[in-house]
Amino acid sequence: MIVRISRGRGERYDDFDVNITAEMTVLDLLFHIIENIDQTLAFRYSCRGAVCGSCALLANHVPLLACRTTLAKILNPGGSPRVSLPSGAEIPAGGILLEPIPRLPVIRDLVVDWEPFFEQYLKLEPALKEEKNLPDKEHLIGKDEVRELERYTNCILCALCWSACPVVGEVEGYPGPAALAKLYRFFLDSREPGRAERMLLADTDSGWWACDFYTNCRKVCPRGVPPNIAIGKARKHLKGEDQE
Numbered sequence: 228m229i230v231r232i233s234r235g236r237g238e239r240y241d242d243f244d245v246n247i248t249a250e251m252t253v254l255d256l257l258f259h260i261i262e263n264i265d266q267t268l269a270f271r272y273s274c275r276g277a278v279c280g281s282c283a284l285l286a287n288h289v290p291l292l293a294c295r296t297t298l299a300k301i302l303n304p305g306g307s308p309r310v311s312l313p314s315g316a317e318i319p320a321g322g323i324l325l326e327p328i329p330r331l332p333v334i335r336d337l338v339v340d341w342e343p344f345f346e347q348y349l350k351l352e353p354a355l356k357e358e359k360n361l362p363d364k365e366h367l368i369g370k371d372e373v374r375e376l377e378r379y380t381n382c383i384l385c386a387l388c389w390s391a392c393p394v395v396g397e398v399e400g401y402p403g404p405a406a407l408a409k410l411y412r413f414f415l416d417s418r419e420p421g422r423a424e425r426m427l428l429a430d431t432d433s434g435w436w437a438c439d440f441y442t443n444c445r446k447v448c449p450r451g452v453p454p455n456i457a458i459g460k461a462r463k464h465l466k467g468e469d470q471e
């Protein structure tokens with residue numbers, strides 16, 4: 228099988244002829260290449276278990292986690308809905324094309340600089356605020372609230388939604404789907420003292436109101452987080468429609 232990989236900052240693509248099984252994950256494939264063919268190949272990983280988010284890349288134009296996706300799934304995607312992103316090269320016949328995720332600067336090969344993603348994320352203050360008057364007992368949260376919070380706390384900050392969101396490339400200062408989902412998560416949290424003010428952090432033309440509901444964010448998320456739903460609910464709240 229031919230595996231074509233973007234090298235440097237996308238100046239060229241290298242083809243590797245590999246003898247592997249389709250049950251391997253994309254990350255296994257990258258290890259195979261670095262251990263047997265080319266020690267200079269650069270890629271990122273840490274947990275190898277879909278928890279750290281660092282192995283995000285494009286495989287045959289589809290944004291995904293390398294540690295979680297088998298080659299078989301890429302070669303035979305079946306009927307599952309997929310988001311296909313523009314790319315700088317053709318997929319080799321019957322093979323695999325690997326590229327860094329778009330909308331972030333490339334450092335080398337498959338490694339990107341996450342700074343723009345985290346810069347926007349941190350602007351939305353993604354942590355519980357300190358309460359002035361601490362309660363005597365622990366906060367108790369109902370099951371329904373926990374269930375709703377968990378939809379958004381499952382985010383692993385892999386930036387796949389950022390890379391797949393057209394608005395990120397169109398609107399300067401757009402926080403991106405993951406940051407907005409996180410902001411909504413703190414609005415939902417009854418332990419958060421400044422919930423109302425939270426919503427205003429993104430109440431701008433480049434914030435909540437910039438989303439065009441392409442829904443790519445939800446389709447590519449490996450953890451099932453629905454940023455599009457968070458954005459829709461936040462807008463309803465700001466328009467007062469959730470009080471009706």
Ligand code: SF4
Binds near residue numbers: 384389
């Ligand atoms: S919302 Fe999903 S796709 Fe976006 S950063 Fe979080 S885990 Fe990744």
Ligand code: FES
Binds near residue numbers: 271275276292295
């Ligand atoms: S290596 Fe951590 S998510 Fe893939």
